Amino acid sequence: MKIIVVGSGLMGVTTAYYLSEQGHEVIVVDRQPGPAQETSFANACVLHPSQASPWNHPGVAWQILKWMGKENSPFLLRPSAIPSLLKWGLTFLHHSKPERFHANLKVNTLLANYNIECVEELKKQHPFDYCAQGLGSMKVLGNEQELEIAIEQIALFQDMGIECKALDQAEVFNKEPALVENGSKLVGGIFYPKDQTGDAHEFCQKLAELAKLKQVEFKYDVNVEEFLTANNKITGIKTSKGDYSADAYVLAAGSYSPLLAKSLKLKLPIRPIKGYSITLEMDDWELKPQMPVIDEEAHVAITPLGNRLRAAGTAELNGYNSEINAHRIQMVLQQVIARYPEAGVNIEGANINAWAGLRPTTADGVPIMGETPIKNLYLNTGHGHLGWSLAMASGKIVADIINGSNPAISIAPYSLTRF
């Protein structure tokens, strides 16, 4: 079969890779000059089945209201974004009910666990370098009450197949000696031995190279304007460089998927949630961090990637605005300096490499994959803050569905029909 994949981020590239493995003829089309140039470019790089919780957790409504309009808040809703969020927002809040939240957490965790299997399989077959590390990850907590809640949740996570261990303060510092308690308290943490890290951008580039060797054709600098249709079937895509056609199509355009689906009268409940990252070179550091750390209070993940340190986080509902807001970059930087004072040494003039990306976030916090009401159109999108943790599994499942094979896990909870 000939298949066109729209998007060469994590979802597009992984889907194309698996489709080519199954012997299909694949063309990937992207408006960027290379793979993983948008949201998959500079994320926190943690593959964490342990953190597969949707962001619409119980109590989120109160939290967002409390933080509204506050520039320093980790989750910022800008009033100008409200009109674009009405229906999506109500569904988002509906899914923050405890029973919905737990059901969604479970299906994300199932997918993230399967993802680790897919990544391990790939590593065995093609051991390419993407700064991969398998040291696990550690969540650090700033007060006793949060630590107690996290400890109470250990049994729930273990039931879902996530290994975890509570750590006291000394054990946290022992695991990551570069961490300090610098004004901001740190009482303990939770260690997740099975989590991994790796540079998502580098991974995507190398997987795309591998896919090219399997005859996948990548058409870059090509903007897809719309899908062409007849008789409830896609007949082609209209692009800035002419029309292309195939037997089947995969929409993997991240936050822009709903915009492309609009002309098909297909409503995808996905909205962009902006996040920021900074990347620091650690050449002159005496004590380099080794372990990815998720700082619960600061809402940032800080990940060593070889000689670089990546810190990413914060959430901002601000429509499709992808500008880098210097104030929010400073917030992330200050949080890194608070935990790793060496980050603050010689920071003047240092290259901070600031970045912003739009997380394609569904109204229930679970990605959308598989068939659509349009016969030959498939989706692989809406992975929100979890795309790196879910990409290989999602690519494999969508490829299996197109190929007519049975996916390893049931597609129903991820299907568009759930909305």
Ligand SMILES: Cc1cc2nc3c(=O)[nH]c(=O)nc-3n(C[C@H](O)[C@H](O)[C@H](O)COP(=O)(O)OP(=O)(O)OC[C@H]3O[C@@H](n4cnc5c(N)ncnc54)[C@H](O)[C@@H]3O)c2cc1C
């Ligand atoms: C700050 C931050 C930190 C994160 N940290 C983590 C983490 O630690 N772990 C984790 O699991 N996830 C993390 N994520 C989430 C993860 O990065 C995303 O879920 C993932 O990158 C989404 O991949 P995607 O392929 O769906 O979208 P994208 O990477 O955005 O790819 C979509 C592609 O479609 C193309 N496209 C769009 N419209 C068109 C068009 N009209 N024509 C042609 N091409 C088009 C774009 O150019 C782009 O290349 C983080 C995200 C952010 C922002």
